[in-house]
Amino acid sequence: MIPRVLEPEAMDTAEDAAEYDAMDHSGVNVRFVADFLASHGPCRGGTILDVGTGTARIPLELCRVDPNAMVRAVDLAEHMLALGRKNVQEAGLTDRIRLEKVDAKGFPYPDRSFEAVISNSIVHHIPEPAAALAEMVRLVAPGGTLFCRDLARPESSEHLEQLVTMYAGRESASARDLLAASLHAALTLNEVRAIVSAMGFSADDVALTSDRHWTWISRFIE
Numbered sequence: 001m002i003p004r005v006l007e008p009e010a011m012d013t014a015e016d017a018a019e020y021d022a023m024d025h026s027g028v029n030v031r032f033v034a035d036f037l038a039s040h041g042p043c044r045g046g047t048i049l050d051v052g053t054g055t056a057r058i059p060l061e062l063c064r065v066d067p068n069a070m071v072r073a074v075d076l077a078e079h080m081l082a083l084g085r086k087n088v089q090e091a092g093l094t095d096r097i098r099l100e101k102v103d104a105k106g107f108p109y110p111d112r113s114f115e116a117v118i119s120n121s122i123v124h125h126i127p128e129p130a131a132a133l134a135e136m137v138r139l140v141a142p143g144g145t146l147f148c149r150d151l152a153r154p155e156s157s158e159h160l161e162q163l164v165t166m167y168a169g170r171e172s173a174s175a176r177d178l179l180a181a182s183l184h185a186a187l188t189l190n191e192v193r194a195i196v197s198a199m200g201f202s203a204d205d206v207a208l209t210s211d212r213h214w215t216w217i218s219r220f221i222e
């Protein structure tokens, strides 16, 4: 098993944000939203919290697909949020998507205040992610859903390189480097399951959902 190698937590230069936003993650985002809605059902009029929203591509997709979706989209990186605001404005969705600078390790929101908490591809950025995951749990309302997905660290360098070639082979060198660094920084399925079990959830709530992703889905009882 290759060791975890951390990458910077926030992606907070103008170049990081512009480069990230220019990459085509549309397939991943469409699947994320479809899988979330399949678990949660249609949005019910409460607010959905998107943790580590980047440039708000997932909130935009969610609002495109579900006319009832209302989203609070948070990130630690000003430059990501600035591009996110521009994307939301251009889509005419400023009344449904609100962006805020917030650190996922300590949210300024009351317990159980969101209909659902969703998050894509942030856990690998956080050196000790248990606190951020516990915060996400704290914020889900009764009857709501926690839907958290990220990359899974491959077992070997060879497998990692195969994934980079498969999913970023046609992208720029820096996009390939970014995917390789993210896969190196990711948790394994078992590492995520250990955190989730320690918080009292079933380890089975976390599953491998593609050749490079794990997903944690828990539904909270009313």
Ligand SMILES: C[S@@+](CC[C@H](N)C(=O)[O-])C[C@H]1O[C@@H](n2cnc3c(N)ncnc32)[C@H](O)[C@@H]1O
Pocket (backbone or CB within 6 Å): 009, 010, 011, 012, 025, 051, 052, 053, 054, 055, 057, 058, 074, 075, 076, 077, 080, 102, 103, 104, 105, 119, 120, 121, 122, 125, 126
């Ligand atoms: C790989 S991007 C994913 C963005 C978006 N979720 C997507 O799927 O397109 C990871 C994002 O998490 C943000 N991030 C990292 N640590 C964070 C923290 N502690 N609190 C909030 N956001 C954080 C980064 O700034 C970055 O925008």
